Amino acid sequence: MQPAARLAAAIEILDEAIGSARRGGAAADVLLARYFRSRRYAGSKDRAAVRAHVYAVLRHMAHDAPSGRAALIAYATAQEPALLELFGAGGHAPAALTPDETAAAANASCHWLPSWLEDRLKRRFTDNWPAQRDGLTGRAPLDLRVNTLKTERDRAAAVLANEGVETEILRFSANGLRADAGTPIEKTDAFAAGLVEVQDLSSQLMIELAGARPGETVIDLCAGAGGKTLGFAASMRNQGRIIAFDIDPARLERMTPRLERAGVSIVEQRALRPGALDALAGQAECVAIDAPCTGTGTWRRNPEARLRLSEDRLAAITAVQDDVLEQGSALVKPGGRLVYAVCSLLPDEAEDRADAFAQRHPEFRLVDYRTRLEASGLPETVALRPEYLAVAPASHGCDGFFVAVYERLC
Template sequence: MRLPGRLSAAIAVLDDIETRKRPVSEALKAWGLNNRFAGAGDRAAIGNLVYDALRRRASHAALMGSDSPRALVLAVAVRDWQEDPAALNESFAADSHAPDPLSEDEIARVTGQLNDDTPGWVLADVPEWLAPSLQRGFGDNWIAEGQDMAGRPSLDLRVNTLKSTRDRVMKALARFAPAETAVSPLGVTMPAGLRDARTPNVTTDEGYLKGWFEVQDHGSQIVAALAGARPGEQVLDLCAGAGGKTLALAAAMMNKGQIFAYDSDRNRLAPIYDRLKRNGARNVQVRAPQPGALDDLVGKMDRVVIDAPCTGTGTWRRRPDTKWKLSPDLLAQRMTEQAAILQEGQRFLKPGGTLVYITCSILPEENDDQVAAFIADHPGFASIPADALWQGAFATELPDDLETAHGGVALTPRLTGTDGFYFNALRKPA
């Protein structure tokens, strides 16, 4: 397929997403099944167009005067992919699968600039109702934070030290030009490409199949390291999900001690079994959700790790469709769940134990606000100094702009080149 056909396909996929209200990945898969002539390069390019359109939907729509699939895709082609409108129209005329030619009005809009009075939420490409929250969280930098959150993410890997080393993984993946991550000593990264660049499929690599590495965002690696799990400890991973952080904790503990991996959703937990086997993690006991599943752990844990249910605002680069579906009601629901799980998690700590609170959110309501409310309700709990945790994990000083008002650590694409994450470690009184 040439570019005109790919643009038409992206418009069709966006129309399908809008009409059927289904996830991007599902719509792209359906298009691929219905158009088997399209090669892997075509599918990657169409996916890039669709995701790019959703990442910057607000600013593209404001410039084009429309948020229709056609308007968004044309804006991506010119604004993001640097196509010339005149050249596009020439290529459209020569391709039977092309969209209709750009009108004079569309050309004027797509080559223009946003007005000086454009609202901040449009410039930041975030939902309007979230602007006050982001401004409270990031101050004068909130628009820049939103703009960086609208970029493409890198592909990051965490080396599994139970089976391999970073040098070994880098050599095995040399064909993808990997680089070392800036903070995590176990991270390998492949920056996102431009336009129709394809993301390397590393999960078919021999090293992955042997358990040498896992796909894990650099930010997720950082917060897992900050959790500070040590060999010989008793650790409860209370929201283990598919086990990404569980595996990182197991490696940090060198398979010594015990990790209890639990999740309230059996389906989320299902992939963990194969991952544990592939990674050679032998100190993990999976606890399936059932009444009394964790009763024997109350008051016995050195460390309870809560990767809390959240809005996922920190993953907007990877799942931009969720940005525009988020509602005040959903945020309120997640905040209620977070408060409840913090209350639940602290029960399992022994005196002097550590409660680790993590979210993949950039909203203060889910982060510092939750910690402040928990401490107010649980006198004696206090945040462990973030700079000490950072020094212990990475042997470097914690950058000043990463520490939050309530002693947490905030990671964002703008600050750390990672997904958005929040971390806070609270010590239970002895």
């Protein structure tokens, strides 16, 4: 494929991705995979170039862009003017630009978010919002958590280097490495042997704050495919009991090969159904809740998620978060810990939920996150209260994430 043809393919995929996001349909990575399955003539370089165009545009586009073509023209105007020369280049190139398209592109970046959503993010970041917004439009790095059940960080880095994968120490993490974005880590022997797992720094910080210890009973209430479950098991040296719940059994099934690869044997996988938690009331030293959320902190990875979000959807999600917090709190024994986290930067899902929980439950005491991460050198939190941990791409170099830790007093 010629560069102009790659651009035309990106426009076609963007049209579908934008419409799908607004309808609540398939994600962009799914649509990209479908597109190339039916176009075997596209080589690996073609696929990589088209994918790069699609995700760059989705990260920067206006929330109300009328089409993939309009979104790409606006992106090229602001970020990569050389792409504009490919319009009207003949062959399989996109059609030539019109004067109206050129004029519209100049104002598109003013509408990156709807005002109701931007106002919520400004509540967190105030005058620093422009810099934080820029951080959310970048490309995320590839962070790895070294599996201490099998190796230590220096050895894992050496094994990866022998396979041609260069890494650096992941700052603020005791067991983290960072590689270049797009590194095919899943194809390495180090990954296959369970020496490393893909995990953003923000999630590694949550694992550290949870403080799971050998011999404890830990409940991972929204475990998904088990990324944090594996981290808890490593902290516990594979000693104790972890019960991993999720409402979707298919997600739990994806955890099984990961557990085997990591050498973890203390995890029980259970579907979260009515009554499933009853026998566990007051039984856990630690209950971790990585709650369902809008994912605003992961827009670098899932940029079209901006298009899926509405005020009604946010209200529905916060109601679920309150419910999950209630369920989880009942499982914590006196002296135990409750860890609430969301990969969101919206105070509605973060401080507002945590504050409301504390008001309902005086038997829980908020634990200042700094007492657990004081030696990490982590930059100051962007939370609305200094006791909470909130991190963001521009200030911490990781996904946007919020964590609150509580201790049960009685």
